[in-house]
Amino acid sequence: SEYQLTQTITESTRVTANSRTLIDHCYVTSSMASVPSGVRSLAGSDHYMIYITLQSVRKSAKAATIKQVRSFKKCNVDNLLNDMVKTPWDVIDTFDDADDKWGYWKALFFDVIDRHVPIVKM
Numbered sequence: 001s002e003y004q005l006t007q008t009i010t011e012s013t014r015v016t017a018n019s020r021t022l023i024d025h026c027y028v029t030s031s032m033a034s035v036p037s038g039v040r041s042l043a044g045s046d047h048y049m050i051y052i053t054l055q056s057v058r059k060s061a062k063a064a065t066i067k068q069v070r071s072f073k074k075c076n077v078d079n080l081l082n083d084m085v086k087t088p089w090d091v092i093d094t095f096d097d098a099d100d101k102w103g104y105w106k107a108l109f110f111d112v113i114d115r116h117v118p119i120v121k122m
Helices: 077-086 089-094 098-116
Strands: 005-007 027-029 037-040 049-052 068-070 119-121
Touching: 077 098, 089 098
Parallel strands: none
Antiparallel strands: 005 027, 037 049, 068 119
């Protein structure tokens, strides 16, 4: 077919004393054409139930990812702030280049942070 679909229900789904008609449809892709499907009679009704059994596809589990985060569990905030105050921030003014200033500031900042708020792997 144009859409590469296959009709899995081939039996009549409405049965009366005078007629048999297939009025319910279930289409699957051609690769699934062999899945179990069919028609079941329901007591007291001329309209039969259709069914199809599909097999679920389980996605493979993702590989565990290790994240690096800072642990504040043992951080003494007073000591951290005290070390930040003692850091020689004024040395940054000796640099003319903005990239040099940024690099020095970052090095000072992370030196203090690394001592008080370590990176842990989770």
